Amino acid sequence: MTTDREETPVPADAEANDPPADATQLQQELQQEREKAQSFYQSWQRSAADFQNYKRRIEDERSEAARFANAALIINLLPLADDLERALHNVDTHLAGLTWVDGIRLIHRKFQMLLEMSGVQEVEADGQEFDPSQHEAVSQAPGEEGKVIAVVQKGYRLGDRVIRPAMVVVGRGDSGGGEDRSPEGEQPA
Numbered sequence: 001m002t003t004d005r006e007e008t009p010v011p012a013d014a015e016a017n018d019p020p021a022d023a024t025q026l027q028q029e030l031q032q033e034r035e036k037a038q039s040f041y042q043s044w045q046r047s048a049a050d051f052q053n054y055k056r057r058i059e060d061e062r063s064e065a066a067r068f069a070n071a072a073l074i075i076n077l078l079p080l081a082d083d084l085e086r087a088l089h090n091v092d093t094h095l096a097g098l099t100w101v102d103g104i105r106l107i108h109r110k111f112q113m114l115l116e117m118s119g120v121q122e123v124e125a126d127g128q129e130f131d132p133s134q135h136e137a138v139s140q141a142p143g144e145e146g147k148v149i150a151v152v153q154k155g156y157r158l159g160d161r162v163i164r165p166a167m168v169v170v171g172r173g174d175s176g177g178g179e180d181r182s183p184e185g186e187q188p189a
Contacts, residue, residue, distance in 0.1 A: 067159055068158065068159075068161070070118065071158055071161075071163055074115065074120055074163065075163055075164065077115075078156060078163075081108075081111055081112065082154065084104070084107070084108045085108065087104070088104065088108055119158055120156050120158055120163075121156065121158075122154055122155070123135070123154070123155030123156060123162065125148050126148055126151050128148050129146055130146050130148055130168070130170045133162065134155060134157075134162055135148060135155065135165055135167075135168045135170075136165040136167050136168065137169075137170045138152050138167045138169065139169050140169065140170050140171070140172040141169050141172065142171065142172065142174055143171030143173075144173070145171050146170065147170070148166075148168045148169070148171075149169045149170065149171050150169040151166055151167070151169075152167040152168060152169065153167040154166055
């Protein structure tokens with residue numbers, strides 16, 4: 001039996017050597033699983049950040065869509081504002097004190113306030129540098145080159161977007177008393 005005892009410690013030594021090999025393998029597997037978990041965690045973080053960006057982008061698009069939802073209606077109402085303004089500027093002095101003319105002035109003011117509350121602003125034009133993104137040149141006249149000399153029709157913007165450019169007369173730089181040169185007025189050579 002001593003032989004069995006001698007044989008028993010040898011397998012015990014072999015088993016004692018095997019667990020460290022199993023422990024090393026288990027540690028390697030544990031490290032691999034930790035790396036997988038870290039990879040999954042990083043993927044989850046990226047997905048969560050992407051989702052937050054998506055929500056923010058959708059919210060921005062919704063607010064912009066709501067802001068410009070009535071742009072077509074506003075664009076169609078701008079000629080009415082122009083007509084009211086022209087009519088009020090051309091009121092005869094004999095009619096200026098009548099109550100119905102004052103009533104139309106009040107209606108015009110309310111209409112302007114409604115447009116302002118909707119985010120509509122007038123495009124600055126008179127005396128400004130000509131800006132093709134905000135102004136539409138309809139003719140040139142003697143005056144300071146590149147400056148807006150007169151406004152033919154007001155322009156408007158809704159927020160940051162120009163919904164109707166201002167139609168303007170632009171200075172051509174010569175201060176001579178020449179006429180407005182247009183293709184129709186030129187004489188054949």
